[in-house]
Amino acid sequence: MTTEIAIIGDRFMLSALFEEALQEACGAKVRCHGLDLPWPDEPMEHGYAKAGMDGLKEYMGDPDEVIAHIGPAPVLVTHLAPLSAAMFAAMPDLRLVAVSRGGPVNIDMGAAARHGVTVVNTPGRNASAVAEFTIGAILAETRNITKGHDALRRGEFRGDLYRADVTGDELSEMTVGVIGYGNIGTRVVRLLRAFGCSILVTDPYVQLLPDDAAAGVTMVELNQLLAESDVVTLHPRVTEETRGMMDAAAFAAMRPGSVIVNTARGPLMDYDALYEALSSGHLGGAMLETFAIEPVPADWPLLSLPNVTLTPHIAGASLKTVRIAAAKAAEEVRRWIAGEPPLNPC
Numbered sequence: 001m002t003t004e005i006a007i008i009g010d011r012f013m014l015s016a017l018f019e020e021a022l023q024e025a026c027g028a029k030v031r032c033h034g035l036d037l038p039w040p041d042e043p044m045e046h047g048y049a050k051a052g053m054d055g056l057k058e059y060m061g062d063p064d065e066v067i068a069h070i071g072p073a074p075v076l077v078t079h080l081a082p083l084s085a086a087m088f089a090a091m092p093d094l095r096l097v098a099v100s101r102g103g104p105v106n107i108d109m110g111a112a113a114r115h116g117v118t119v120v121n122t123p124g125r126n127a128s129a130v131a132e133f134t135i136g137a138i139l140a141e142t143r144n145i146t147k148g149h150d151a152l153r154r155g156e157f158r159g160d161l162y163r164a165d166v167t168g169d170e171l172s173e174m175t176v177g178v179i180g181y182g183n184i185g186t187r188v189v190r191l192l193r194a195f196g197c198s199i200l201v202t203d204p205y206v207q208l209l210p211d212d213a214a215a216g217v218t219m220v221e222l223n224q225l226l227a228e229s230d231v232v233t234l235h236p237r238v239t240e241e242t243r244g245m246m247d248a249a250a251f252a253a254m255r256p257g258s259v260i261v262n263t264a265r266g267p268l269m270d271y272d273a274l275y276e277a278l279s280s281g282h283l284g285g286a287m288l289e290t291f292a293i294e295p296v297p298a299d300w301p302l303l304s305l306p307n308v309t310l311t312p313h314i315a316g317a318s319l320k321t322v323r324i325a326a327a328k329a330a331e332e333v334r335r336w337i338a339g340e341p342p343l344n345p346c
Contacts, residue, residue: 019034054084059105138287
């Protein structure tokens with residue numbers, strides 16, 4: 001028996017790569033039909049901005065087009081396609097949705113449960129990519145790579161970046177504080193260990209891995225981490241507990257001249273407070289990969305500061321991420337067809 005699989009990809013998670021992974025995992029047991037949406041060349045939408053899509057975040061796709069593409073298929077594999085309550089009601093044959101991201105924020109999970117639809121995801125798919133990117137982010141800000149690049153773009157050769165009172169120290173001489181010790185945080189620690197820096201970790205819900213503890217990594221409370229770190233890098237999930245955790249008080253508690261790195265999520269930070277801490281000189285710099293509003297407004301004050309490195313939420317963008325996510329989604333489909341329990345039910 002052949003199972004019909006609807007695939008809705010985009011220009012990052014290509015539907016053809018999903019299909020390739022599905023064919024490898026399931027063989028002749030599946031028949032796929034794909035559709036690719038225009039993200040990231042066009043921005044995602046948010047549920048609060050469109051009637052009938054309340055509660056959905058970071059999705060792309062017209063509901064009617066999505067419904068028409070899925071049709072009677074019992075399985076949807078997607079990255080960003082929305083599934084609202086009304087859409088579930090219009091697709092009574094749908095039974096499994098595999099979302100190739102860490103959280104199914106494009107799915108109305110309550111409606112999925114009411115309609116008997118299993119939703120699975122692919123946690124950790126971009127952990128390696130974000131961890132590598134974080135190391136680059138730390139080096140870009142602490143070693144004046146961004147300042148040197150910006151100056152040369154302006155036609156200015158800044159020899160003064162070699163001055164003892166301007167140049168950055170090496171990671172081997174620094175203390176790096178890692179907030180959040182999950183899939184990404186643990187990888188960041190593993191990479192940092194190779195630089196010989198002192199590493200502090202705070203995460204109230206986990207313990208240090210034995211090899212990290214043996215290597216001298218130390219678990220501390222948040223306040224101690226902020227006070228003792230030359231670099232603080234954020235890797236927790238956004239929860240009610242962590243939302244806005246880096247506020248004016250947290251920045252004030254950081255070591256003068258230290259650097260903050262955020263390759264996690266924008267809502268973790270109070271950006272007005274960060275601007276004050278940077279413009280006052282209390283913090284030496286910041287590397288920001290995620291923001292409270294995306295795309296960032298053209299008049300956003302942090303864009304004008306010379307001690308900030310900025311990237312447009314691309315830390316997870318690697319081909320390895322694509323391969324991992326496609327393979328994990330395909331394995332979930334294989335298990336569903338075989339009557340086996342899901343590995344990552346949401």
